[in-house]
Amino acid sequence: MNWTDFLRFARGPLMGAALVVFAAGISYRLVRVVALGWSRGRAPARAADKTVGVLRTYLRGLGIFPFIPWVKQTFRGNAVTFLAGGLFHFGLLVIVFLGTAHMLVWKSLLGFGWPTVALPIIDGLAAATIVAMVALLINRLTHPVLRRLSGTSEFANLIVVFLPMLTGWIMAHHLWFRYEVIFGLHVASVALLLVWIPFSRLSHFVFYFFSRTSHGIEFGKRGVTP
Amino acid sequence: MKRETISEHLEAEGISRREFMSYCGVLAGALGLSQVAPLAASGLPADLGRPATVLQRNLTETVARALETKPRQPVIWLEFQDCAGCTEAITRSTSPTLVELILNKMALNYHETLFAAAGHQAEAARADAMEKYAGEYLLVVEGSVPVGDPGFCTIGGRTAEDILREAARGAAAVISVGSCASFGGLPAANPNPTGARSAADILSGTTVVNIPGCPAIPEATTGVLTHFLVFGELPELDDLNRPTAFYGTTIHDRCLRRPFYDEGKFANSFDDEGARKGWCLYKLGCKGPTTYNACAVLKWNGGVSFPIESGHPCLGCSQPDFWDNGGFYQGQSSIIGPPGLGSAATAVGIGAVVGAGVAAVNIAKRRDKGEDS
Incomplete structure (x- = not known):
């Protein structure tokens, strides 16, 4: 198999299989979580506005906490986690959804597209995101508490997320490799990430939204929390 | 003599x-x-x-x-499952022109389309040339070879594969012109009803120069022929046996619309403001970034224009299996043949069933241990 064939394999059967495993894996994990059950409400709520609770939770979680450092303990506890972690998540989401090449991937899956951000902006964000990931890795290796909390899976998570970022950046800059080689490796690394997400803590990529919603419903209730 | x-x-x-x-x-x-x-x-x-x-x-x-x-270089040109488009293109080559090549530097001993002779006379001319210039002639192949059902392409009662193997034995070098001869091309597109194969597939063990394209750029073809004439050997080739002088860079890297790509200025349809301003055609499915060819440099019709300059995205026609590499107007980064809703639903269903099964076993275990109040 030459690299042109590899690229075709990666864009075709490999990505298709990775998407199927991703869908099955997320579904599996979700059912497992739901099957754990909720604790019984021993004191019924006096009133409940679940929608407001959910909206407020999302607003705080995505709109306020990340941008006002003193609200969260994280900043005082570990500023690197707060800053680099925030930058990484912001960069990743913008690149994945607003990068032109990435939007075309979504378009091929969803059937519709949307406006995208110019390459130099995406490129700058990608560089910042890669630097943020390196900072997070160094932080994890040097922080006395984080180091003790980190096992193989934590470092594996970092590597699996880092590979698509790095290969994508190398590809965009035409460095060292022929285009089809690095393009194939980039797609293959994304396929690995897709398979990895459901079965690791990277599943927060999807479950964040389930847990936020669930918590929001709880927060919307007024009464005694059992 | x-x-x-x-x-x-x-x-x-x-x-x-x-x-x-x-x-x-x-x-x-x-x-x-x-x-x-x-x-x-x-x-x-x-x-x-x-x-x-x-x-x-x-x-x-x-x-x-x-x-x-x-002396003038003898050439035998075989056509199999093709549209003669590469021959049509080469008749419009500009530097050097085919006329110059044939009249002055080459002796085109056999070419079905350009030959005045026909039938048994033409076949006899081929046999004569193969015997007279054994070990000296250049064999040019245009079109793919049907292996699945040879009946799709027989000439003078003989199969394409048979003719190709016989002609290749006495050739100084074999050159595949066009995507069909190089990689199977359109005839080999899924489901490949004729079992079409490239010349290199048939002649395994022989170095076959591939000059892919639909059609191949005529200057690339004449350039390779002239290179062999001047140096007596084949030009430097890449991993797909394409001459690096013509296939060394991608269309994207030499594209006149590249600055717009870098700025993020794209045409979103064939008739929007971006298209009228000549912006990048990437979003309209341009395959330039992964296509190795010299279109953006040599251009066509004597350097007049090439598809992207004329407003159409690159189809990637010189890449292997270009016909099956996703839709022409789909993004070059898109997934080829993504799983449909049915597959996705099945996957979600399987995940849910397995998850429910494992959860049920766990709940039963907890009950047995009396942990569940």
């Missing part, structure tokens, strides 16, 4: 020495000789560090020496 050299032939045609040297210079330029490796092997110093004018003079001398000493 000693065969007439090319310069003797030209002299007999009334071409002066000055015209001959001028022509050799043009030819050296067209070959892109400063980029090809065998220059050193040609006997003249490469002098790549010298000023361009000196380099050009030496290149011209290299070409002139070859044309002065060598």
Whole structure:
């Protein structure tokens, strides 16, 4: 198999299989979580506005906490986690959804597209995101508490997320490799990430939204929390 | 009997020495000789560090020496499952033109489309040329070879595969012109009803130069033919056996619309403001970034234009299996044949069933241990 064939394999059967495993894996994990059950409400709520609770939770979680450092303990506890972690998540989401090449991937899956951000902006964000990931890795290796909390899976998570970022950046800059080689490796690394997400803590990529919603419903209730 | 050299032939045609040297210079330029490796092997110093004018003079001398000493190059051109588009293209080549090639430097001993002879006479001409120039002739293949059902392409009662194998045995070199001969092309597109294969697939063990494209750029074809004529060997090839002089860079890297790509200015339809302003066609499915060819440099019709310049995204026609690499107007990064809703639903269902099963087992275990109040 030459690299042109590899690229075709990666864009075709490999990505298709990775998407199927991703869908099955997320579904599996979700059912497992739901099957754990909720604790019984021993004191019924006096009133409940679940929608407001959910909206407020999302607003705080995505709109306020990340941008006002003193609200969260994280900043005082570990500023690197707060800053680099925030930058990484912001960069990743913008690149994945607003990068032109990435939007075309979504378009091929969803059937519709949307406006995208110019390459130099995406490129700058990608560089910042890669630097943020390196900072997070160094932080994890040097922080006395984080180091003790980190096992193989934590470092594996970092590597699996880092590979698509790095290969994508190398590809965009035409460095060292022929285009089809690095393009194939980039797609293959994304396929690995897709398979990895459901079965690791990277599943927060999807479950964040389930847990936020669930918590929001709880927060919307007024009464005694059992 | 000693065969007439090319310069003797030209002299007999009334071409002066000055015209001959001028022509050799043009030819050296067209070959892109400063980029090809065998220059050193040609006997003249490469002098790549010298000023361009000196380099050009030496290149011209290299070409002139070859044309002065060598006889006209015999060529046998086979056509199988093709549309003759590559032949059509080469008849419109500009530097050197096919007319110049045939009249002055090549002896086209067999070519179905361009031949005046037909039927048994043509086949006899091929057999004669193969016998007379055994080990010397260049074999050019256009079109793919049906292996699944040979009945799709027989000439004079013989299968394409048989003819190709026989002709390749006595060839000095084999050159596949066009995507069909190079990679199977359109006839090999899914579901490949004829079992079409490339010439290289049939002639495993033989180095086959691939000049893919639909059609192949005529200057690339004539360039390779002339390179063989001048140096007596094949040009430098890449991993898909394409000459690097013509297939060394992607369309994207040399595209005149590239600055718009870098700025993020795209045409979103064929008739929007972006399209009218000549912005990048990437979002309309341009395959330029993964397509290796010289269209953006050599262009077509004597350098007039090429598809992207004329407003249409690159189809990637010179890449293997381009027909099956996703839709022409789908993004080049899109997933090829993504799983449909059915597959996704099945996957979600399987995940849910397995999850529910595992959860049920766990709940039962907890009950047994009396943990569940």
